[in-house]
Amino acid sequence: MGRRLLLSGTALIILLTISSLAEVRAASFKIVNNCRRTIWPALQATGGTGQLPTTGFALKSGESKNISILKPWNGRIWGRTHCGQDSSGNFTCLTGDCGSGALECGGLGYQPPTTMAEFGLNATAGLDFYDVSVVDGFNLPMLVVPKVTSGERACGTTGCLVDLNGACPKVLSVQRGDGREGVVACRNGLELREVLALLDLSMAAKYRWSLYSRFFRSACPRAYTDPYEDRTATLTCASADYIITFCPSPNTGKTTE
Ligand SMILES: *[C@@H]1O[C@H](CO)[C@@H](O)[C@H](O)[C@H]1NC(C)=O
Ligand SMILES: *[C@@H]1O[C@H](CO)[C@@H](O)[C@H](O)[C@H]1NC(C)=O
Ligand SMILES: *[C@@H]1O[C@H](CO)[C@@H](O)[C@H](O)[C@H]1NC(C)=O
Numbered sequence: 001m002g003r004r005l006l007l008s009g010t011a012l013i014i015l016l017t018i019s020s021l022a023e024v025r026a027a028s029f030k031i032v033n034n035c036r037r038t039i040w041p042a043l044q045a046t047g048g049t050g051q052l053p054t055t056g057f058a059l060k061s062g063e064s065k066n067i068s069i070l071k072p073w074n075g076r077i078w079g080r081t082h083c084g085q086d087s088s089g090n091f092t093c094l095t096g097d098c099g100s101g102a103l104e105c106g107g108l109g110y111q112p113p114t115t116m117a118e119f120g121l122n123a124t125a126g127l128d129f130y131d132v133s134v135v136d137g138f139n140l141p142m143l144v145v146p147k148v149t150s151g152e153r154a155c156g157t158t159g160c161l162v163d164l165n166g167a168c169p170k171v172l173s174v175q176r177g178d179g180r181e182g183v184v185a186c187r188n189g190l191e192l193r194e195v196l197a198l199l200d201l202s203m204a205a206k207y208r209w210s211l212y213s214r215f216f217r218s219a220c221p222r223a224y225t226d227p228y229e230d231r232t233a234t235l236t237c238a239s240a241d242y243i244i245t246f247c248p249s250p251n252t253g254k255t256t257e
Helices: 001-023 193-197 203-209 211-219
Strands: 026-033 042-047 062-072 074-087 091-095 116-124 129-135 144-150 158-160 173-175 184-188 235-237 240-246
Touching: 001 193, 026 074, 074 184, 116 193, 129 144, 129 158
Parallel strands: 026 240
Antiparallel strands: 026 062, 042 074, 074 091, 074 116, 116 129, 129 235, 144 158, 144 240, 173 184
């Protein structure tokens, strides 16, 4: 009798454990590198949610990595390029560097110009919010495709699919020190005081009217390009996993999964 009770007690504990695990809803990011070179993706939790088990790693051309995330999670993902270690073991990147001196960013921020994917997973009422932003400039084309898990409505894709580095106006371009790699990133025109000084308008109006704003807007119509814009570039989804592709082939709007 006593033994039977003990056994059913154990069974109950196991059942409770299984059901509480099922309560903890997980999402996932599949990060894909379609670029011709290695990139070093970085992930940073923001707004009080915990850092993920990995905050930075190398991803060779053609590779992908699937990362599991416990919701709620708020944070951002970007790609670092032209990274390496110096003779003292200090790891730095020419674009997107997070200043940790190591492969893992450990929750540290980023050095613009950097294309940025921003997420709030189960941020409000079970909804995910996501966008791609070039407000802090551009370094790599990016595409975010939700993979809906709950069988509900399809959710929108977003990104900045065009490689802006080649077309970047000279005044905004960031070159590699020795010039061998050409343009590695493109600054957002808002950073340029000389742009703002051109017109005697409010800060927001100056930016909106600038050629450089139009350059970003026409190249990346789905992304946030301007901190003062009133349209929303943020999408919502009830519950999804997300495929984040660096250097998607342009004009397809889909990843090559
Ligand atoms: C990541 O892997 C899990 C388990 O295989 C899968 O269910 C999930 O859909 C994958 N995520 C993406 C975004 O493909
Ligand atoms: C690592 O390199 C960066 C960029 O060159 C520099 O700012 C930083 O001080 C270096 N850190 C160490 C520990 O050498
Ligand atoms: C979202 O979070 C709420 C609690 O804030 C939880 O009850 C719900 O199950 C979560 N939904 C998803 C899809 O993770």
